[in-house]
Amino acid sequence: MALFDAEKVKLGIAPIGWCNDDMPELGAENTFRQTVSEMALAGFTGCEIGNKYPKDPKELKWELDLRGMRIASRWFSSFLLTKTLEENIADFTRELDFLAAVGANRINVSEQSYSIQGQVDTPILTGNHKPVMNDAGWERFTKGLDALGKIAYERGFKLCFHHHMGTVVQTAEETDRMMANTDPRYVFLCYDTGHFTFAGEDPLAMLKEYVDRVGHVHLKDMRLPVVEEARKNDWSFLTAVRNGAFTVPGDGDVDFDPVFKALSDANYEGWLLVEAEQDPAKANPLEYAIKGRRYIAEHTGL
Numbered sequence: 010m011a012l013f014d015a016e017k018v019k020l021g022i023a024p025i026g027w028c029n030d031d032m033p034e035l036g037a038e039n040t041f042r043q044t045v046s047e048m049a050l051a052g053f054t055g056c057e058i059g060n061k062y063p064k065d066p067k068e069l070k071w072e073l074d075l076r077g078m079r080i081a082s083r084w085f086s087s088f089l090l091t092k093t094l095e096e097n098i099a100d101f102t103r104e105l106d107f108l109a110a111v112g113a114n115r116i117n118v119s120e121q122s123y124s125i126q127g128q129v130d131t132p133i134l135t136g137n138h139k140p141v142m143n144d145a146g147w148e149r150f151t152k153g154l155d156a157l158g159k160i161a162y163e164r165g166f167k168l169c170f171h172h173h174m175g176t177v178v179q180t181a182e183e184t185d186r187m188m189a190n191t192d193p194r195y196v197f198l199c200y201d202t203g204h205f206t207f208a209g210e211d212p213l214a215m216l217k218e219y220v221d222r223v224g225h226v227h228l229k230d231m232r233l234p235v236v237e238e239a240r241k242n243d244w245s246f247l248t249a250v251r252n253g254a255f256t257v258p259g260d261g262d263v264d265f266d267p268v269f270k271a272l273s274d275a276n277y278e279g280w281l282l283v284e285a286e287q288d289p290a291k292a293n294p295l296e297y298a299i300k301g302r303r304y305i306a307e308h309t310g311l
Contacts, residue, residue, distance in 0.1 A: 011310030012273040013281075020311055021055030021081040022048050022301070023227075023284040026257075026294045030060045030084075031127050032247055036289040044294070045076055051298035052306075055081040055280060057117075066110035073111070081280040082115035082169065082199075082225055083108060089153035090122035090146055090177070101157050105164055115225050115280065116161060117199045119171040120150060125246070126175035132243040133174055134236075140177050150177065151190040158195025167279075169199035169225035174207050175246050181210040188219060197222050201284070202263050203229025203255050207236060213267050220275040227284040228305070230261030250286050257285045257297045259304030269309050281305065 027044040028036035041061040048056050056078060063069040073079055085104050087097055101116075108116060123140035125131045131138045142150060158168040170187065172178045178187050188198065200223045205212040216223070232253055239249040258265050272281075283301045287294075305311055 012269050013277075013309055013311055015311055017278040018311065019055050019081065019280050020053050020302070020305060021057065021280050021282040022051070022053045022298055023057045023282060024048075024059030024061070025284060025286040026292070026297060027289060028059055028061055029250070029286055032251070033060060035251070036294070039289060039294065042072065045072060045078055047295040047298060049076040049078055051295060052302045053078070053283075053298070055079050055282070057081055057282065057284070058083040066107050070111045080108065080111045080113040081282055082113055082117050084171070085116050085118045086121040087118050087153070087157065088122050089120055089150050090142070094153055094156060097153060097157065098160065101160065105161065105166060108166070109164065114166050115169055116166055117169050117171045117225060118154070118157065119173050120177050122177065124173075124176045126173060127247065128175075129245055129247050131175075131245050133246040133249060134240040135243050139175055139179060142177050146177070147186065147190065151187065154187070154196050155192050158192065162195050167197045167224035168195065169197045171199040171201065171227075173201075173204055179204070179208050181205070181208075181215055184215065185218075188222065193222055197224025199225040199227060201227040201229055202265070202268060203227065203231050203285075206231045206233075206263055207254065212263065213271065216268060216271050220271055220277070223272070223275075223277060223279075225279055226272065226277070226281050228258045228265070228281055228301070229284050230256045230258050230263045230265075232256055233262040251288055253287060253291065255285045255287060256292070257283055257301030257304070259308075260297070260300060265304075266308060273309075281311070
């Protein structure tokens with residue numbers, strides 16, 4: 010029994026299993042063409058954009074069309090707290106132009122002001138290293154998100170905000186405040202099972218709370234023993250990634266069945282996107298892509 014209508018819910022995978030944008034040395038040997046060819050081979054029809062992708066949208070679209078693939082979305086780093094709104098809007102508009110040219114209609118925004126996710130030596134789970142916003146910061150941030158979201162909306166896009174470890178929106182409480190203070194017409198959630206789990210939150214409870222505002226889904230599994238190691242050894246986010254904190258659905262400790270059911274019950278439409286950053290030398294990207302694809306087929310009928 011299929012949980013989703015294949016016309017309305019599409020399956021994609023992120024290139025981050027092949028080559029890592031935060032640590033380009035991971036998977037440096039994997040080319041763009043190998044990456045997208047293996048995605049298609051594993052049975053996916055969409056992907057996000059990585060650092061090796063062609064910068065010319067025409068060339069990118071041509072390469073993807075050859076493989077029956079399309080762009081689902083892409084990451085956008087906002088700096089609403091540290092740059093002017095005008096600078097953010099200019100960068101954001103450029104990204105929308107690119108995405109529109111390749112036929113996408115989602116953009117994943119993560120607030121990167123003061124983020125520690127890319128700091129190799131800063132512990133992610135211990136100490137108080139993560140940035141937090143004061144009331145003035147929250148006001149500036151949420152107003153800025155609404156402004157970007159309105160621009161996206163007027164162009165037929167959904168701005169999907171990506172809660173993320175090491176950033177100003179990591180916890181359930183921070184996600185709640187962000188959602189409560191932004192316009193539901195303009196700001197959606199990029200719901201990520203892995204980041205909520207890593208943050209010690211209940212991913213299913215968060216999904217049920219916001220399922221009507223989920224615009225994009227990242228399916229990420231977590232190996233909880235590795236998360237425990239990260240806590241015990243004061244690892245940074247990137248050290249945890251290198252050591253296998255994340256994996257593809259069905260290979261870790263996240264229970265995806267109730268997640269799939271909640272999305273199905275809410276008639277979710279959009280992308281289910283496997284995003285599992287691992288060290289390709291330890292986790293063969295094609296093997297893990299196939300593993301994740303098979304699990305999703307078995308558990309959703311897609």
